[in-house]
Amino acid sequence: MKYPKIPLAQTVIQLCKAKGIKHIIISPGSRSAPLTIGFTNNPYFKCYSIVDERCAAFFALGIAQQLQEPTAVVCTSGSALLNYYPAVAEAFYSDIPLLVLSADRPKHLIGVGDGQTINQPNVFENHILYSANLKLDLDDQAEEEEELPIFKNLENKLETLLGLKQGIQEYNEVEINKAINIASSKHGPVHINIPFDEPLYDMIDEPTVHPKTISIEENILQIEPSVLNDCIKNWSEASKKMILVGVSQPNTIEQKWLDTLANDDSVIVFTETTSNLHHEDFFPSIDKIIAPFNNENFINLQPDILLTFGGLIVSKKIKAFLRKYKPKHHWHVDTKKANDTFFSLDKFIKTTPNQFLENLLDDVSKARESDYKHTWTSIKSIRLNKHNDYLKAINFSDLKAFEVILNAIPDDTILQLGNSSTVRYAQLFDLNSTLEVFCNRGTSGIDGSTSTAIGCAVANAKQTTLISGDLSFIYDSNALWNNYIPNNFRIIVINNQGGGIFRILPGHKNTENFDAYFETKHRLSAEHLCKMYGFEYNSVSNESNLIYNLNSFYSLGNQPKLLEVFTPKNLNDEVLLQYFKFIGQ
Template identity: 45%
Template structure:
């Protein structure tokens, strides 16, 4: 160790064990009770510390980093409500299956409930949304205390990635004084390792699965949120060569190929009740995270396939379409690698029908975009079709991630979104965190409410020169003018849409971003190009569109496919 660590024995054990386990990044929010941890993590050269004042933003910043790195990233805060501000990011990491270590400094247990400052009951604060939670002892009083601490920290670290990724919580009670330092103490032993055997289907299992697959007249593979994976992408495209098989993907699936069916809602809206049987699979195979499209969920629930297999290591039995016949506890890549050579190239017109409809709808899509006036749909058509290669795109909830599904065939870059819980609360902070791990430009496309809600995501010193934000400002929550229910209520503007007249200009300038704006097609083309050409300073482009017209234009977009089917 190049510097002295905290003189708190439990802190020394935690920090040194984290180093041995391979932790490399800690996102710190300033405080006093966590001072021993700040001092110690900052002292070890193996770990890089980031400073984010707002704990809610810090949690999502760390999530963005871990999302890209595929390894645990830690967040560290002081005691009290600071810890509770991590909750949205912890829940998102849990449902998105992202490895996160939540480290919360605490008062000793005897002071909880005794009207002491900055003291709440932090134990089990995230119980519903973590893979493991532990409370460390206040200090090492006996060799067994150190043995317990080292073992528990190792177990928690391992559980951030196995059997599935997710967050863990380590609560660290500390007594004053807090700022003492001393040399590093000796550790008892090296952390234990985990031997994780390969998941291998037996010959009997392979035979039985292949028999069902090969006997199925029509096979649909439907994918949700996935990280980019070249090996999986290759296998899925190989399976899509079978003419009785279709692969439906979403923008956030990060799967690409000429035979894959994208823009799901565009296709599903064009299928009328008399045609449903022609487009319904006999075998449905699903994997990946949450699926954005509500329409495909409705169609498959109303018209269940004969078989539905879901592939996931998740503890839960996931039955999204209410017709699950087989839950396969494997990684999708492992499953596909073992199955691909067992699948017969069965002839059929299932894929041809879907492809014909897909091509027809593409033409209707282009024709409609030509005729519509300035709106969210018109603006995003330009934005999504002009994303430079080598850009990482982040999509905020609620409308941007949905609009992106309509332009999936134009988006040929890696795409990310917080679809674990689908909240608007951390999209900006997640994108900023993710940008730290990549040399690519990072482009966040966000709505106005999502941007303002998480504007503290810009309150840090880590905005890279190639970080870019598009804010679609339609004066409120545009999704509520489209989804059934709110659009027809008198409370729409005040309580659902949250209508406003705010601009992002002063926030952008306050945080050092170059600010651009536009209010029509010509201004957008010019401003968007300027933003993409500028890699010397982070840029925010605010796109003003008519909130009262966007909902109608989008509804008519889908009616366009229904009438043309």
């Protein structure tokens, strides 16, 4: 087996292996050659070559999202590193462990006009859990004058050089261990900046350093007794309790606690599409339920207690409801952080949802008598009937397309949703409970949905389907420049010839200014991209063709498949706006 000659590269690679980091996504470059040599020559690592660094980082994020363990990206020096930033920000807000390994030039070559140099240390400082800025190795002849004292004799010089080398090696080992441990234990992105001097391509047969592995310190989370007692008291007394669950991994909460909550008439549980939480007595499709409410409805249904789990919330309507009609108490349960989304947070309970519910529900003697859940259930039933009536009556449009598409996704598969209108349309439907649903809601950007979905498809044996809007898909089209896409991967592009969500938002539609700068009207198609990248391509523009094509879309084939669904851009917004009026009648 071959190793890079540079000890610092050996140290990084050995510690990645010791920490169980297996998936390495490499973008080509010269300064990063020592890392590339080391990772690709070690059979332990699964290495991927992806040229576009932005796509590479989102691809890695998709793998880490599924495995819930650090995935590494490797790049050369300069602007290559900056292309990781969108995925780093997404990982930061979505609590996904991403390990950024950037090669850098030595200090003396930075700020002097040398090529491919920028100020790389701490470049992600506002969106990173930890930045490790490693030190350049010293060989027996090398010396950076600002780091060495004036020597009286050669013996003193050699002794000092030896001490410096050992000190630098120990420093680098500690920093690498710390960064990887933080990514693993706190679930988020970390950055290790690694300076290399030439020569970069030399290899040896045996490593010259054997770095020390530092274990993660276990942190046992326990709820303060006084906090728990206060929660139990308030929970027992409240007759209107609302639980709202945002982005969550599948199987986050044990079924017995879900059943207990579902059997309490004073509790309603709102679940978002990305919550991966299901129960027949829960309340998905939040916007469908509350969109037609008037002030009297909101006042009557204002919760006494709001309990939140999971990540960021998609629904703007539930945010508006709870920000104006604030609960008396808002508690958020999480091991890491709490967002004051509704400007009423009074308790951040630092533990897991399972642990909190066990402590809370085991000590609540009986469910509080209340008509709160019954009232909400009646509303849900009325809305669902109106929803079904409306969908039967409308012409082909985005809304109708989503109904057909979501009903056709196979059981026990993964659904990746693009941002903007895609995830919001999906929120209007009660999805198949066997699906695992993901979306980049950390920053809610359109920039990496396809790359993330492909990373997910590579990491998980289950079939993955991506539903994307046309702008999001085109924006991230370099994601298809990827040699690892499994044949069972599926993409459905809803092409409404522009940013359709802007037609729903307030603004002056159907003007030249709106078309160019908001909706960004276009006539592009995915067909030629599919030919270039080896996808099987089909397109439809009506309901019957959509149903027909979906019948064979998920069948096995020798290529990944893409189905492009063209919808009438001048009709979609009116269909959706009339939908909310109709279900409230």
